[in-house]
Amino acid sequence: MLLLLLLLSCMGKAQQITVTNDSRFPIQxxxxxxxxxxxxxxxKTIAAKDELKHISLFYNNxxxxxxxxxxxxxxxxxxxxxxxQDSVTFTGDKSALHDYVNHRLYSDLILKISEYQKYYQNNDAKGFIRTSEMYLGDALKKAERLNHSPSGREDIHYKEIERLAKDQWFFTVFMSFGRSKMDNTEKELMLYYFEKYFKKDIATFSCNSWVDYDILRRYSLHRKLLNLQLPKYEIVEHTDEDEINQYLPAKCQEYYFRGSYDFWIYKKDTVRAEKYRKILTEKFHAAL
Known part of the structure; x- marks a missing residue:
């Protein structure tokens, strides 16, 4: 009987996410x-027996x-x-954590770009690195405190937040430096972040965003100047950038074509957009 009660208790566990729509539009x-x-x-209340990692909201479908x-x-x-209207607020379990990660985390990181750029313009790579690491550390400390888990930084949710924070942080860091011709400051920065954050996983690196693609493309572009050994991959679709794309896994190569597709869609050139749509769907099996 006790075993049955335990099984029923486990079966009854479910997350409850309630979305209240007081905006001017229907939501999907x-x-x-x-x-x-x-x-x-x-x-609308969603009961999820399996842990949901995220939900997506669409105004007016x-x-x-x-x-x-x-x-x-x-x-x-x-x-x-x-x-x-355009605001989202949270109540219930870990409401402060959800507010921080979904709202303030990005602004905490993105607002530092101008500060990073000053270090770069002054050719102060060490100041750039020290400051960027400090701001990442501050953001992760806030997340750990708000997550309030006895497992601390070993908590599964903290690790998910850490991954999200680093993705956003990489965006702010890498968009804060770079010139048409690589100088010693950029070289020092590129090598530092590669050695600390990318080298150990470079053989299994994949692209889940345009930021991932842009970072790996920069390392591929400058691999000789940086004296980097990058894994080679089969070219899925040949272009003028084969010399660069050969060091990008297929998922990253896909973003090259997504960029071209989005550009021609924006320009309302349906003929050229169709060319890249076919490559994406037929060669990369991408969903558009």
Whole structure:
């Protein structure tokens, strides 16, 4: 009987995410390959037995208004997501953590770009590195405190937040330096971040974002000046950038074509856009 009760207890565990829509538009929620509509002044509760990593919200069912909400809930925890016009607020379990990661984390990091650029313009690579590491450390300390787990930095949710924070941090760092011709300051920065953050996993590196692609492309472009040994890959579709793309795994090569596709879509050149759409869907099996 005790075993049965334990099994029933485990089976009953589910996250509860309630989305309240007080915006001026209907909302569509996408989660775990499912969709749910939430009308104006209505709410929808999602019960998830498997931990949801994120949900996506679309205002007025418009894919261009996609807003990702990252989730860090354990089983039986609940979170309220309240939409009011363009703002999102959180209530319930770990509400402060969700607010920080989904709102303030990015601004905490992005607002440092001008400071990094001053160090770079003054050819102060060590100041650049010291300051960037300090701001990343500050952000991770806030996340650890708000996550409030006895496992500390070994907690699974903290590790997910750390990955998100580093992705955003890499964006701010790498967009803060670089000239048409590599100088000694850029070389020192490129080598520092490569040795500390990329080298150990370079054989399995993949691209989950344009930022990943741009960073690896820069290392490929400057590999000789930096004296780097990068793994080689088969070229999926030949271009004028084969010399660079041969050091990018297929998923990263895909972003090269996504960039071209998005550019011609923006220019409303459907003929050229179609060329890249076919490459993406037929060669990379990409979803557009």
């Amino acid at each position: 929620i996408e989660y775990d390959n499912k969709k749910a509509d939430v009308g104006i002044n209505q709410k 418009d894919k261009k208004t996609k807003r990702n909400i990252y989730l860090f809930l354990s089983p039986q925890q609940s979170l309220g997501i309240h939409l009011k």
